[in-house]
Amino acid sequence: MxxxxxxxxxxxxxxxxxxxxxxxxxxxxxxxxxxxxxxxxxxxxxxxxxxxxxxxxxxxTKESSACQSCHVMAPMANDMMFDSKSQTLAARHYQNGWIAEHECYSCHADYGFQGTMKAKLDGYRHLMRYVTETYHEPIRYRGEFNSMNCYSCHEGSRTFEAVDEHAPVVENLLGEDPTISCLNCHGRAHPEPSRRTPGSKDYKWLSNPKVDKVVNAEELKDYISNITASAE
CATH class of the missing domain: 1.10.287 (Helix Hairpins)
Structure with a gap:
């Protein structure tokens, strides 16, 4: 395209x-x-x-490289792709190859045509805010994360269904007014704002662009496989 x-x-x-x-x-x-x-x-x-x-x-806006191209998004991209010790949801999904492509978009876009348009319009709005420098660090997500985005991928998987505690959570998520978020149990999706605030001890590392090309999950898995094969 x-x-x-x-x-x-x-x-x-x-x-x-x-x-x-x-x-x-x-x-x-x-x-x-x-x-x-x-x-x-x-x-x-x-x-x-x-x-x-x-x-x-x-x-x-569907490409993770589009997100990483803005300086203010570097902390999320660096944590997701390069911090092997990170336990954020984004890092665990990316580094384990659980999402093959469009890693950022897959989690942030609600399903259906309306969700797709909203995600792209949000990306366009973020770009305009960045270009016009009308943002403040640390940036914060406007709105609430839709846990149904998680469920749409995990629904029916054996590992998900094997956890008994998921049953009442799913029932709550499918209700008219959900009161539970996946983040309640599984932790933050990205580094907390305090780490992304200018002047914090982690800000310099998180905000430093690591590479000029985003490596997707498949490339990362191939790279690891090649290293493992050469070591045998």
């Missing part, structure tokens, strides 16, 4: 340049051809480019 978007953007750029060049060459004419070029070169293509750019942003 990203390749298609990139090719489309390049195509629009080339067409725009050609049209503007033709408009310059025929700037003293008012023929139907020139009026058509004006319509496409100054109105249609710029609007299409803006729409394509926004759509590209919506698509890339």
């Amino acid at each position: 990203e390749m298609i978007l990139d090719i489309s953007a390049i195509f629009i750029l080339i067409v725009e340049v050609v049209l503007l060049y033709q408009l310059r060459a025929h700037r003293h004419e008012l023929s139907a051809k020139v009026r058509s070029m004006v319509l496409f070169g100054i109105i249609v293509l710029p609007v299409l480019a803006v729409a394509l750019g926004n759509y590209h942003v919506f698509v890339t």
